[in-house]
């Protein structure tokens with residue numbers, strides 16, 4: 001059994017037969033050794049052949065004495081060199097034998113580096129043919145010199161001449177030359193002409209793109225390029241092109257895959273890459289975007305196979321993906337070279353107002369003092385009052401805030417919360433205090449809160465609100481420090497998240513102070529480049545202080561003189577202009593493929609958006625409307641529609657609305673507006689109904705005024721003592737900002753051409769306004785054709801003033817509407833006006 005097993009084993013281990021090819025295959029070491037040998041042999045042969053041309057006559061006699069060591073041929077490789085050279089040159093192929101050492105060394109290199117053997121075989125095949133051809137040609141030309149043609153050339157030529165004659169020999173030689181060019185070099189007549197043409201074009205383009213005599217030129221991106229840079233880029237491009245042409249001619253010598261006309265594409269690509277590198281933008285045009293760079297690049301590429309010229313030409317559309325990649329590269333490069341875009345650069349030295357501009361009220365009112373007696377008294381009263389209504393208390397806790405103290409009550413088990421809630425007024429009466437608010441239950445706590453005003457309230461200074469670490473460290477887009485909560489914490493919210501704010505409060509309850517606190521918060525946190533205010537102030541007194549910062553922080557319509565809008569009718573134009581801005585911003589966001597202003601600006605800062613395509617850094621726009629009720633009463637739907645549109649859509653693109661009103665009645669705060677203003681602030685209002693309108697619940701009527709307010713962002717209602725900022729403080733801040741370097745003008749909003757501006761010039765004289773003559777006089781005297789002038793001088797509404805201007809245009813007193821500019825006054829003085837009007841009659 002064991003024997004048998006051994007024998008089977010032997011059978012299986014028997015080596016399989018290896019094919020001959022495999023047997024002959026050289027190991028890597030052998031290849032290196034043989035390769036080096038052949039390489040040096042080739043070099044040796046080369047030297048031997050060269051020296052043979054000088055010494056062959058002397059050496060010829062020495063060859064026969066090869067075995068005689070005493071004989072010394074003159075060849076640089078002595079006996080060996082003289083013999084081998086004699087054999088290959090004299091008896092072989094003449095001068096063309098020099099190809100042999102080249103092929104030998106090449107073989108050595110191929111073996112050494114283990115390169116493609118097929119290619120090497122091609123070299124030998126074609127090399128040998130060329131060698132024979134040259135030797136025959138030389139034999140044909142110079143019959144007498146045996147050295148040039150060698151015996152092979154001489155004899156072959158002789159043979160051919162005998163059989164096909166002189167012409168036949170020429171034709172055969174020419175035929176072989178064509179075979180070589182077409183088969184080996186793959187040159188067809190079409191390719192030859194195409195190649196010549198493309199080379200000519202390339203060179204012509206190089207010369208076009210080399211610098212002209214101007215010192216600064218503008219490259220494809222619209223970026224300035226200095227002469228030196230242009231020269232460098234031009235010469236580097238020429239160098240690249242020459243390299244490519246050399247590479248192309250080298251390709252001709254090699255046997256490769258069928259060539260397609262792609263070299264041109266390579267060159268174009270290289271050119272655009274060079275453009276990227278030579279970018280030298282100025283501060284405002286730091287950006288580049290490859291979209292425009294390829295202006296001179298053909299959009300389509302024609303590919304035609306050279307192997308078969310009759311193939312149908314194929315058009316390849318340029319793909320856009322490449323641009324995206326380059327876009328990325330370019331923006332990364334721009335950021336690397338110039339850093340991120342800094343919107344603050346224009347006002348680089350801008351200094352934020354210091355905290356010392358705000359008044360410190362601690363000295364006057366002191367910090368919150370806890371009056372133990374007052375606390376005890378209130379506690380006892382609450383307990384007693386509730387006892388009267390048979391409500392037992394298990395526990396009571398007080399939190400002292402700046403204006404009110406919160407008493408948190410845990411009632412005895414079994415007492416219904418609604419019972420306490422219903423007794424709100426009675427409890428307030430019993431406590432004999434204004435401003436009692438009962439929160440039953442306190443959300444998330446399960447306790448009942450009774451807010452009782454402090455006898456001595458503390459002013460929450462804007463200074464403390466701004467200085468608080470909560471505000472200072474707020475990582476918000478538009479942080480607002482509104483004041484302090486009942487637990488004495490600074491209350492900071494992000495306007496960008498609200499995204500719009502509705503404010504209501506009876507007169508004298510702190511609304512204007514609240515607006516100032518909001519604006520002050522933004523001034524302390526945001527650079528002029530980052531936020532712009534559109535201020536609507538019909539009372540003409542509340543926000544006028546902000547005029548000083550017009551060129552820093554305010555935005556206005558192009559044709560208006562003052563940024564702060566005090567005329568209600570002008571608000572319509574501004575609101576519509578904001579709608580245009582909103583639509584434009586949405587387009588920008590869409591083109592940039594981002595969802596909101598934050599992402600957009602981040603992308604813009606990273607230089608991924610090209611200003612040449614309309615992209616710009618987008619500042620936040622905060623529209624503040626004081627006395628909204630007034631506006632709605634005068635303009636109605638005309639303001640309601642754009643306000644609602646803005647409120648619905650503007651959140652993503654950085655336009656935020658703050659609307660304040662004294663009268664929060666339902667015809668002012670309509671359902672449409674309310675639905676789009678989830679964030680609300682209620683100062684003290686006069687009735688529960690008003691409180692309901694603004695907050696959807698009572699409570700605002702129970703406030704104590706003087707900045708005591710309720711804030712809601714949808715669900716929870718928070719009682720806050722608004723930070724107090726007085727007019728002198730605002731004045732100091734605006735003064736400080738206003739005295740600094742500003743932009744040349746206020747931020748200009750897009751122009752809105754109102755319906756009133758569309759003139760119908762066939763206005764009948766009988767239909768003229770009663771004030772027509774007066775208006776004409778005002779316009780001619782002032783030599784200024786603007787409706788706002790008429791409004792001011794004649795105390796008119798916007799619509800009437802607009803109609804008058806139209807009538808004056810029809811009468812030839814003023815010229816046509818000229819966009820942002822005032823109309824031209826066509827009558828020079830009052831005398832001429834009188835003449836004009838008289839002639840009409």
Ligand SMILES: Nc1ncnc2c1ncn2[C@@H]1O[C@H](COP(=O)(O)OP(=O)(O)OP(=O)(O)O)[C@@H](O)[C@H]1O
Pocket residue numbers: 459460505506507508509510511512513514662706707708721722723724725
């Ligand atoms: N946060 C506050 N802290 C302390 N006092 C305040 C506060 N807010 C307002 N006051 C006091 O109330 C007064 C009236 O405030 P404010 O001018 O803001 O009222 P208003 O609601 O704007 O009135 P109106 O609607 O008539 O303009 C202030 O002069 C100030 O004395």
